[in-house]
Amino acid sequence: MSILVVDRWIEYRGTVVHAIDTGVRQAYAYLSPGIAITAAGAPDAYHPENIGSGHIRRTEWPDGEWRCALVADPKHPRRPLQQPAGRHAGYFVSITALSDVSRARTDPGAYVDAGRIPYLVLPASFRAMEGTGDLGDFVVAYQPATRRCSYGLIGDIGPDRSLGEVSTRMASDLSGQRAEARSGRGLPPGPTLCLVFPRSRLAPVWPIPPAAIRGRCEYLLKGLGGPIRLVQLAEALGEPAWEETA
Template sequence: MGVVLIEHWTEFAGAALHRVDAGGHRAYAFLCAGPPVTAQGAPDAYHPDDTGSGSLHDSGWPSGAWRERLVPDPHQPQRPLRQAEGAQAGYFVSTTALADARFPRSNPQAYVDAGRVPYLAMPATWLAQAGAGGVGDFVVVHDRATARSSFGLIGDAGRGRALGEMSERMASDLSGVRAHARSGRGAPQGTLLCVVFPGSRREPAWPLRNSALRSRCEQLLRPLGGVARLAQLADSLAGLPALRPEE
């Protein structure tokens, strides 16, 4: 491993973002505390009776921009499509920006299940910036309090997303207990280090097994010192001064 350089890059939504460079192997990193937990993409995420793993309010239905998070019913496009069969019959079809092209948009199996897959959901306005990366890029999140890490990817993006918003599975990985999007129980409580590898997306980007996600993330981390250096990187970022607007 060579020298790891950390430099201020920019700010977004109150968070300072830093470029991390180890001999041309680049990533960027930021710290966040108490990010939202999402159920988006889970087949049981949203139910019209608000009994899903996520709050119906988070889907945008009935008054918000629900078409960004739910599939419209082709026969009644003014309403979301409900699953017709299976264990989640009656639930809406919850989408993610990352999807499996082998399935039609109406099939819940096309999307990244927040209950099973560790992923970050990023603001679309952030991903529109040069160097921010995109859906399908790999990410590693480290909890300074529990010393636990989660290995995943950017699985969703859109308006209203918070920097560091994460799937239930990623939150569970970090806290060590089952995390619930609806109640917030089990969400990580410490300061989190998020490391993003822009341009690391593979084709096809989805599906991938969680074991493959971890393997690829560990490979990307090696030039930066590997998993063992995540705590040190988090401490380094915590000790850096805030980025001033003129810098």
């Protein structure tokens, strides 16, 4: 097992972020006191009657800057586009910053479905910092209380909130039960470890099958010493610096 050096790097909105260096690959990790759930990108995320998997107020529709969360109707740009047919007819088209550029912006399938894909949301001001990573970079989340992992990627850029916003699928992976963005049910208990690998994204960045996301995350985690490192990091992040030789 390689030498793993963990140093306090930066603090963002009360969360201490630690840089990790094995001499081969760099990463960073933080322990989020509590995570938030987003439904963004799911075809059933938002509905004008507020019956979606996410609460409509998260989009700021109808009076706020909803265009950051929903696709505008090309024919009626002052209102969001509603899906015209299919299982989710009537639902708005919810967007994520990561998308399939080969598809039309109006295509719900272009975006990262929060109900199917584990992803992490980076606050915009945090993402703007050098070394914090970009859309499509890979992420491993670990929940010490449940001892469950989730293998995902950076899938969206959000408002300048605290670190630790994840998709409904990532939250479900960590809690072991169905998580709901709308109600907040199914949140994993206690702090959650987020381990991010900047400059790890593939080309094309999206789409990537869930099995390929998992395989890439397992490969990156192996470079740090394997899954046991998640347990060690979760226990060690309270220290100002930590070094292990094995």
